[in-house]
Amino acid sequence: MPQHGDSDNRSAVDILIASDRVPANARPDLLTEDDIWALLEEVKDPEVPAVSVVELGIVRAVHWDGKELSIDVTPTYSGCPATELIEELIAEALRAAGFRDPKINQVLTPAWTTDWITDEGKEKLRAFGIAPPEGSSSKMSLLGEPEVIACPHCGSKDTERVSEFGSTACKALYRCKECLEPFDYFKCI
Amino acid sequence: MNQKEALTEYLLRLADSDMILGQRLCELCGKAPALEEEMALMNVALDLVGQARNWYEYASDLIDDGRDADKLAYRRDAHDYRNLLLTEQPNEDYAVTMGRQFFFDVWHYFTLKSLVNASDERVAGIAAKALKEVTYHLRRSSEWVKRLGDGTEESHRRMQDAVDILWRFTGELITPDETDQLMAQAGIGPDPEQLKEDWRGLVKEVLQEATLTPQPDDAWMYMGGKHGEHTEHLGFILAEMQFLQRAYPDATTW
Numbered sequence: 001m002p003q004h005g006d007s008d009n010r011s012a013v014d015i016l017i018a019s020d021r022v023p024a025n026a027r028p029d030l031l032t033e034d035d036i037w038a039l040l041e042e043v044k045d046p047e048v049p050a051v052s053v054v055e056l057g058i059v060r061a062v063h064w065d066g067k068e069l070s071i072d073v074t075p076t077y078s079g080c081p082a083t084e085l086i087e088e089l090i091a092e093a094l095r096a097a098g099f100r101d102p103k104i105n106q107v108l109t110p111a112w113t114t115d116w117i118t119d120e121g122k123e124k125l126r127a128f129g130i131a132p133p134e135g136s137s138s139k140m141s142l143l144g145e146p147e148v149i150a151c152p153h154c155g156s157k158d159t160e161r162v163s164e165f166g167s168t169a170c171k172a173l174y175r176c177k178e179c180l181e182p183f184d185y186f187k188c189i
Numbered sequence: 190m191n192q193k194e195a196l197t198e199y200l201l202r203l204a205d206s207d208m209i210l211g212q213r214l215c216e217l218c219g220k221a222p223a224l225e226e227e228m229a230l231m232n233v234a235l236d237l238v239g240q241a242r243n244w245y246e247y248a249s250d251l252i253d254d255g256r257d258a259d260k261l262a263y264r265r266d267a268h269d270y271r272n273l274l275l276t277e278q279p280n281e282d283y284a285v286t287m288g289r290q291f292f293f294d295v296w297h298y299f300t301l302k303s304l305v306n307a308s309d310e311r312v313a314g315i316a317a318k319a320l321k322e323v324t325y326h327l328r329r330s331s332e333w334v335k336r337l338g339d340g341t342e343e344s345h346r347r348m349q350d351a352v353d354i355l356w357r358f359t360g361e362l363i364t365p366d367e368t369d370q371l372m373a374q375a376g377i378g379p380d381p382e383q384l385k386e387d388w389r390g391l392v393k394e395v396l397q398e399a400t401l402t403p404q405p406d407d408a409w410m411y412m413g414g415k416h417g418e419h420t421e422h423l424g425f426i427l428a429e430m431q432f433l434q435r436a437y438p439d440a441t442t443w
Contacts, residue, residue, distance in 0.1 A: 075239075075318075077235075077236060077239060077322060078236055078239030078240045078242070078243055078315075078318050078319055078322060079235035079236050079237070079238050079239020079240070079242075080235075080239065081235070108243065108314040108315060108317075108318055109310070109313070109314035109317065110314075110317070111314070111317040111318040111321060112318070113321075137321075162225060163225035163226075163228060163229055164229055164325060164328070164329045165225075165228050165229040165232040165233075165325075165329075166228065167228065168232075169232045169235055169236060169322075173225060173228075187325070189321040189322075189325075
């Protein structure tokens, strides 16, 4: 369990090596917060490369005063193994844009919900072959009936759940009874 | 015991129970009865280990003696572990694996549901995240208990055996000690009486639907996990789980 979001612990050598990757002509001081959000739109989820970390709602806030940059990120699931990689990818993208020592803060509250995935992000998930979360997390019941999930391939609503869990913690496994294709469903939490 | 000491103790209990059950489930990696079950078990384990890390990190800040989450998980011996005895019981057959999960999930669900409203913000935040995950765990394990209990003659017999084998470890889940009482008084932990009522209520409801018979509430119960007195199984789990960190302390590259 490596420490994360804790760039204060990095050695001087680490920071020097990191700053070596900064393009010589980069002028991050000219960038606005909107520019930084646009930059983060280019950082894709390593497990679902169709969507960005912004579209997934993982980036919660950008703090930029022209000198110090810090980004608030939240993990999707407590044990999501992609969390550290995502933080590293974000830091990498920021360094490439000229930010020498971007800080990544991990925030747990409020807890991430699929309600934060943007409409565009949901469409991209569907196009990628993953059924996006249905409905709102606040209306879920503990032992209620599962929602009707439309097949991302053919659109049929005649689908069945094969497993409560899929290839990652955030997905469940479904099968379409119309086109017979299996598919992942991005669970609503 | 002051409130900070009680909170530290309470956090270690939550962390250790998550960690040990997560480790137990991981033993099935590569040999679960079906592919879908394997994915589910590993995802549940992943959730639990992730939650354990969040609790350990908070405990580490309170203990403040230089031990981080890794050191708390990998450098403490069995008598320092505070997990519930239920979580260290072996996987045995799938009825026992799922029965253990179900009894734990019911306790975990109601505990977290209460911790979400804790007066301590950091506890509430970690719990809110974990509750979303544990709701799924509970839904899944209760489905399995019903399917096996109300299934074939053999699955019913095995599920009933699992209930009978595991029952003796469930008393600890709903029997409060001084730490639990202090946490409840501080507005952090659940009200022990409410937790007991909720746990018994849901367990009986599911067992009834599964055509299974619970043991009596006043059956003899094994206790002690919360105080570091464990069954013989924990030492073996730790021997495997902690080997690398014990053999190569402070190594930064595996």
